[in-house]
Amino acid sequence: MTISPPPALALQDISKRFGEVHANRGVNWTLRAGRIYALLGENGAGKSTLMSILAGRYQPDQGDILRQGRPVRFLSPAQALAAGIGMVYQRFMLVAPLTVAENILLRRGPIHLRGTREIRRIRELAERYGLAVNPRATVGTLSMGERQRVEILKLLYRRAKILIFDEPTAVLTHAEIENLFTVFRQLKNEGKTVVFITHKLEEVMAVADEIAVMRRGRMVSQLAAADVRSRHDLARLMVGREVILSVDKPPVAVGESVLQVRGLTGPGESPRPTFRDIAFDVRQGEILAITGVAGNGQEDLAAALAGLVRLTGGTLRFQERTFTAAQWRRRPSDRIAYIPEDRHRTGSVDAFSLVENFMLTRLDVFGTSLLVDRRRAAQATAEAVARFGIQGGGLRSQAGHLSGGNLQKLILARELSRRPALLIAEQPTQGLDIRATEDIWQALLRQRATAAVLLITGDLKEALSLADRIAVMFRGRILDIVSARDDGDIDRIKLLMAGLEDR
Amino acid sequence: MAWRIEKRSASFARSPAWVFPVSLAMAVAVGAGIFAALGVNPLTAYGVMLKGAAGSFFHVSEVVVRAIPLMLTGLAVALAATMLLWNIGCEGQLVWGGILAAGTGLYLAPHLPPFLVLPAVVAAGAVGGALWGLIPGLLKAYLAVNEILSSLLLNYIAIIVMEHLYFGPWRNPEGYGFPGTAQIAEAARIPHYFGTRIHLGLVLALVLAMVLYGALRLTRWGYRVRAIGLNPRAARYAGFGIRSQIVGVMLLSGALAGLAGMAEVSGIHYRLQQGLAVGYGYDGIIVAWLARLNPLAVPFVALLLGFLIVGGEQLQSVLHLPASISVVLEAVLLFGLLLSESLARYRLVRRETGRAVPAAGEEGA
Numbered sequence: 001m002t003i004s005p006p007p008a009l010a011l012q013d014i015s016k017r018f019g020e021v022h023a024n025r026g027v028n029w030t031l032r033a034g035r036i037y038a039l040l041g042e043n044g045a046g047k048s049t050l051m052s053i054l055a056g057r058y059q060p061d062q063g064d065i066l067r068q069g070r071p072v073r074f075l076s077p078a079q080a081l082a083a084g085i086g087m088v089y090q091r092f093m094l095v096a097p098l099t100v101a102e103n104i105l106l107r108r109g110p111i112h113l114r115g116t117r118e119i120r121r122i123r124e125l126a127e128r129y130g131l132a133v134n135p136r137a138t139v140g141t142l143s144m145g146e147r148q149r150v151e152i153l154k155l156l157y158r159r160a161k162i163l164i165f166d167e168p169t170a171v172l173t174h175a176e177i178e179n180l181f182t183v184f185r186q187l188k189n190e191g192k193t194v195v196f197i198t199h200k201l202e203e204v205m206a207v208a209d210e211i212a213v214m215r216r217g218r219m220v221s222q223l224a225a226a227d228v229r230s231r232h233d234l235a236r237l238m239v240g241r242e243v244i245l246s247v248d249k250p251p252v253a254v255g256e257s258v259l260q261v262r263g264l265t266g267p268g269e270s271p272r273p274t275f276r277d278i279a280f281d282v283r284q285g286e287i288l289a290i291t292g293v294a295g296n297g298q299e300d301l302a303a304a305l306a307g308l309v310r311l312t313g314g315t316l317r318f319q320e321r322t323f324t325a326a327q328w329r330r331r332p333s334d335r336i337a338y339i340p341e342d343r344h345r346t347g348s349v350d351a352f353s354l355v356e357n358f359m360l361t362r363l364d365v366f367g368t369s370l371l372v373d374r375r376r377a378a379q380a381t382a383e384a385v386a387r388f389g390i391q392g393g394g395l396r397s398q399a400g401h402l403s404g405g406n407l408q409k410l411i412l413a414r415e416l417s418r419r420p421a422l423l424i425a426e427q428p429t430q431g432l433d434i435r436a437t438e439d440i441w442q443a444l445l446r447q448r449a450t451a452a453v454l455l456i457t458g459d460l461k462e463a464l465s466l467a468d469r470i471a472v473m474f475r476g477r478i479l480d481i482v483s484a485r486d487d488g489d490i491d492r493i494k495l496l497m498a499g500l501e502d503r
Numbered sequence: 504m505a506w507r508i509e510k511r512s513a514s515f516a517r518s519p520a521w522v523f524p525v526s527l528a529m530a531v532a533v534g535a536g537i538f539a540a541l542g543v544n545p546l547t548a549y550g551v552m553l554k555g556a557a558g559s560f561f562h563v564s565e566v567v568v569r570a571i572p573l574m575l576t577g578l579a580v581a582l583a584a585t586m587l588l589w590n591i592g593c594e595g596q597l598v599w600g601g602i603l604a605a606g607t608g609l610y611l612a613p614h615l616p617p618f619l620v621l622p623a624v625v626a627a628g629a630v631g632g633a634l635w636g637l638i639p640g641l642l643k644a645y646l647a648v649n650e651i652l653s654s655l656l657l658n659y660i661a662i663i664v665m666e667h668l669y670f671g672p673w674r675n676p677e678g679y680g681f682p683g684t685a686q687i688a689e690a691a692r693i694p695h696y697f698g699t700r701i702h703l704g705l706v707l708a709l710v711l712a713m714v715l716y717g718a719l720r721l722t723r724w725g726y727r728v729r730a731i732g733l734n735p736r737a738a739r740y741a742g743f744g745i746r747s748q749i750v751g752v753m754l755l756s757g758a759l760a761g762l763a764g765m766a767e768v769s770g771i772h773y774r775l776q777q778g779l780a781v782g783y784g785y786d787g788i789i790v791a792w793l794a795r796l797n798p799l800a801v802p803f804v805a806l807l808l809g810f811l812i813v814g815g816e817q818l819q820s821v822l823h824l825p826a827s828i829s830v831v832l833e834a835v836l837l838f839g840l841l842l843s844e845s846l847a848r849y850r851l852v853r854r855e856t857g858r859a860v861p862a863a864g865e866e867g868a
Contacts, residue, residue: 306740346737346740348737349733349734350734363727367723370724371722371723372721372722372725
């Protein structure tokens with residue numbers, strides 16, 4: 001026995017699989033009271049899964065959780081909270097029409113049946129931790145920062161000892177971030193444990209005591225913040241030096257500019273639009289990757305170019321024709337193909353057959369002005385199935401039964417069959433296995449012969465493997481566009497993704 | 504505790520075939536319980552219903568007569584619901600179909616060449632319903648007003664307008680003060696068949712059921728309707744004009760319900776009067792759901808409901824039971840269907856047994 005008390009929480013050899021994907025593999029981590037932990041890692045590194053296991057939302061396939069030295073097992077978030085572990089999710093779990101106090105007391109019955117004692121306790125907690133918010137205010141009227149404070153109060157009210165935050169700064173303004181960090185320090189002084197997931201290195205340096213880095217489901221590094229010499233070290237730890245899958249990338253003659261955008265600005269209610277002042281050119285024969293950590297505006301940019309999100313400013317030049325932001329509604333949409341990120345919910349109708357899905361964006365081709373030509377659509381689908389090796393059911397089976405890779409190939413085949421001048425592919429290989437990924441990559445590379453390709457991806461490896469140039473987005477702006485050929489620039493891309501402009 | 508109930512992952516899976524027979528059996532069983540509670544032998548009661556609704560050719564024909572408006576409103580609801588629109592306003596659309604059909608039969612018919620009278624009456628019925636369906640359609644498409652509320656509330660307006668007409672300006676001057684218009688011209692009455700009250704509405708309903716079925720499956724319009732209903736996000740992604748689609752579908756849905764009103768006026772009552780708005784619009788919702796939105800199933804379900812209505816009336820006249828018993832049976836049938844459908848979304852699985860570790864430490868901190 002040692003003299004020091006057991007750690008507040010210890011994870012031992014935690015593993016979690018979702019189908020074929022190992023989200024966590026043999027993770028060991030020890031959390032102590034009165035410390036602030038930053039958990040770093042790329043998209044899909046397994047951070048959120050690990051935190052959800054801690055918070056009782058998922059159960060590990062393997063491994064133990066020790067709370068103050070005693071093994072525990074949480075079947076629900078309520079049980080985790082009873083053991084003092086609470087989580088603030090990225091999307092707040094609040095009931096907008098109810099008041100702050102009602103939200104905090106939600107699980108304990110209607111508030112009007114209870115006295116002002118509870119309200120007084122909420123006020124006390126709010127004061128003690130610097131969480132300025134009026135308990136009687138309606139949550140729907142609050143800013144994001146205030147809502148987050150309500151979430152924290154919810155946990156504190158239920159006497160949480162370990163507070164977990166999933167990307168807590170993503171929705172906050174600069175001033176609100178400062179505020180949050182003050183709260184973090186106060187929580188620490190009161191002996192609580194704070195864990196937060198982030199992609200932003202300056203935040204780590206500003207507030208964390210301990211840093212843990214995950215990569216591909218494993219805990220690859222744990223160090224004290226005091227030992228970090230430079231942000232560059234941290235960026236490198238986060239992204240790693242993985243071998244880039246070698247993709248055969250035959251050179252293609254670069255042709256004319258297909259899309260040229262200047263000063264493109266998107267919608268947004270928050271203090272800033274989701275993207276702004278976007279400028280780039282993409283020419284036939286080349287792949288321009290737009291990369292960045294999720295939530296930095298690239299999703300909306302892709303949707304806006306595809307006409308699904310309103311543009312509020314800027315100009316676009318597409319194949320010799322110039323459009324203002326408002327005119328983009330009348331773009332020649334048959335020349336632009338879009339592969340959306342969510343292949344199940346946006347790119348396809350899961351209750352439709354393969355053939356019916358193949359018609360989704362091509363109704364004008366498969367049929368007369370009145371009738372649908374199923375025969376021709378079936379023929380084209382059969383050709384696509386053969387050419388792309390789509391497996392998992394006949395033409396008449398429901399698309400929802402296809403695996404992710406096969407569904408993505410079907411969508412890709414459909415969009416390529418439109419012979420677009422511009423192909424916008426958003427996270428085209430997210431969640432796919434290596435074989436499907438390579439098939440999709442090859443198809444995108446082949447497409448350069450006839451089209452300009454805009455690849456929106458959070459996967460740096462994908463961007464480096466496919467793209468000729470890489471634009472890095474951070475907080476809605478393109479920080480820089482760098483050549484993908486130059487090895488020296490890769491480090492810079494990583495820093496740019498973390499928001500570090502070193503010029 | 505080795506078993507638990509789990510939601511089936513594939514939400515798009517079709518509900519199994521046993522759902523309808525099971526809900527029917529449930530309805531019969533619950534109905535038997537109600538009869539027993541009322542002190543009537545359930546077998547006697549069901550016997551009376553069967554005899555009264557299917558005992559003779561005339562009785563069967565009355566079931567069909569009741570089923571005709573249900574077929575049309577059932578199709579109206581089914582079409583809208585295929586696109587995730589809840590048209591609760593069929594009652595009002597039916598009423599407007601009746602108003603325009605009656606107006607045409609009363610005031611326009613004398614000025615029309617004889618061969619045009621009937622087509623004009625039928626068209627007027629469809630237009631009346633379509634216009635009343637257009638209002639919630641436009642509100643939904645351009646102002647995002649919930650069509651459930653708007654279409655429902657418009658029912659009351661339609662009924663009041665109709666009452667105003669037959670109590671006021673359109674009242675029959677020779678009607679001895681009875682509320683109702685004069686009878687429409689002979690030429691404005693739709694033909695009857697087999698010496699019964701079965702009328703042209705049946706032909707219309709059956710043809711429209713088949714047309715609708717085909718249109719949803721074979722046309723580009725139908726493809727869009729189904730795609731929007733199954734996945735509005737994907738439909739938006741595909742660039743379907745969802746607004747115009749909403750407006751169009753509400754127009755058509757309203758027209759179908761309007762035809763039901765036209766058929767009631769021009770085939771049964773021959774005038775606008777009390778008794779036009781008796782709930783066929785609302786029953787259409789039940790028909791559509793029991794038919795699981797399949798247009799080809801709608802006529803059969805409508806016949807089943809017509810059977811319940813006629814049978815319920817027999818219970819009243821023979822056994823002196825309240826006629827509303829048929830409404831109760833309808834309701835049980837629908838609940839049985841909804842219950843079985845939601846149960847079908849779950850399955851029983853063995854809980855994977857992990858290592859038994861005591862649940863979270865209750866430290867009461």
